[in-house]
Amino acid sequence: MGVIFLDNAATTPLEPRVREEMIRMMDNFGNPSSTHLSGRGAKVEVEVVRKRISKILGAESGEIFFTSGGTEADNMALFCSVRDLGVKRIITTTIEHHAVGHPIEFMVERGEVQVQYLTLNEYGDIDLVELGNLLKNGPKTLVSLMFSNNEIGNLYPVAQISTLCQKYAALFHSDTVQAMGHLPINVKDVHYDFLTCSAHKIHGPKGIGFVYVKSGLKVKPFIQGGGQERNLRAGTENTIGICALGKAFEIATNEMAQDQKKVEALKTRVIQEVQRIVPGVKFFGRSAELDKSLYTVLSIAFPKTGNDMLTFSFDMKGISVSGGSACTSGSNQGSHVLRGLGAWTEDYQPVRVSFSKFNTQDCVTGFIQALEEIYAITPAK
Known part of the structure; x- marks a missing residue:
């Protein structure tokens, strides 16, 4: 079968229909800022594409701004909230993606904003009562919750979070990079001030994404040097990437129900087979609970054995999985997300299995066979 790719939370293979759209746009080389025929085209x-995305989200086209990806989009939401919107406090968690956590830490170190971290239980759940109590008092606040x-697939109660933010006049930024295109998101149903998207998470190319900015928020350009994106994001537009993003987003939305099923x-099969093969296995967060987690992510907690390189062992057998976020793969401190769940996680080795619509039951069979071979050599203690 060749390589079995089960690391789709890190990136996804390019959808053939998206590739066709990219090839089509390669002949349309005009600069969108030019006023002549090629530019206008x-x-x-x-x-x-902007109108297509905004329609799907229930937004206005003027609320969608194209970026280089999810990281830039998250950075833009955070930095602009503090710089331009008078935010003095950010409420978040310690298990957000580094695209959120690191900008917050940077601004805290510079004395530009204060941060309050919500308490997490051993599953990574937040306490809405705690959030409400924090919002009752304090300065102008941005709540940033994905x-x-x-890594662990947990779904946050965004509707309830949004209601609390509106009640106490706080801004709400949600890092929706993993959910966008996989679950329904509509700004008419739930109030958001900022949302983010990255095309390569939904079978589009890398290097393109967008940020949703609620109309009425007076933010200044995050990148200087030109008047593109209605003077909010300088730089010649990546027309090939934007059209690919639009196609990927459209396909993901139209086929969402069948892909999810x-x-x-x-x-479900991986959960059952892993429990059969590995004594004492657990799952990090809510990832094994289908109604409480993103259906594409499963974070397995393997009891530690003599083999402390399970992801490498899988790789040697042609199975691509990860130990967590690809953005922290070079860290020697392990996953900050798993540390945030408590000391109990130190007794387990993480393997994140993340799926896409291009995976099949044969892929699962290959993973299970590899797991059986690995545990025949290094059984759980």
Whole structure:
């Protein structure tokens, strides 16, 4: 079968229909800022995608701004909230993606904002009562909580969070990079001030994404040097990437229900087989609970054995999985997300299995066979 790719929370293979869209746009090389025919043609392509995305989200086209990806989008939301919107406090958790955590830490170190971290239980759940109590008092606040966690799959109660933010006049930023295109998100149903998306999480190319900025928020350009994106994000637009993003987003939305049904079946089988093979196995967060986690992510807690390189062992057998976020793969401190769940996680070795619509039951069979071979050599203690 070749390599079995089960690390789709890190990135996803390019959808063939998206590749076709990219090839089509390679002949449309005009600069969208140019006023001549070639420029106008490119501009039309960009605006068609903007309108398509905004319609799906229930937003206005003027609320969608294209970026280089989710990290830039999250940075833009955070830095602009503090710099331009008078935010003096950010309420978040210690298990957000580093695209959120690191900018907050940077601003705290510079004395630009204060941060308060919500208490987490051993599953990574937040306490809405605690959030409400914090919001009752204090300075102008931005609540930054992701829709779904990229390592443990937990779904945050965004509707309730949004209601609390509105009640206490706080801004609400949600890192929706893992959820966008996988679960329904509509700004008419739930109030958000900032949302983010990255194309390569939904079978699009790397290097393109968008940020949703609620109309009425007076933010200044995050990147200086030009008037693109209605003077909010300088730089010549990535027309090929934008059109690819639009196609990927459209496909993901239109086929969401059938993709979810297929992937949930794969995830359920892996959960059952892992429990059969590995005594004492657990799952980090809520990832094994289908109604409380993103259906594409499963974070397995393997009891530690003589083999402390399970992901490497899988790789040697042609199975691509991870120990957590690809953005922290070079860290020697392990996963900050798992540390945030408590000391109990130190007794377990993490393997994140993340699925896409291109995975099949044969992929799951390959993973299970590899796991059986690994545990035949290094059984659990």
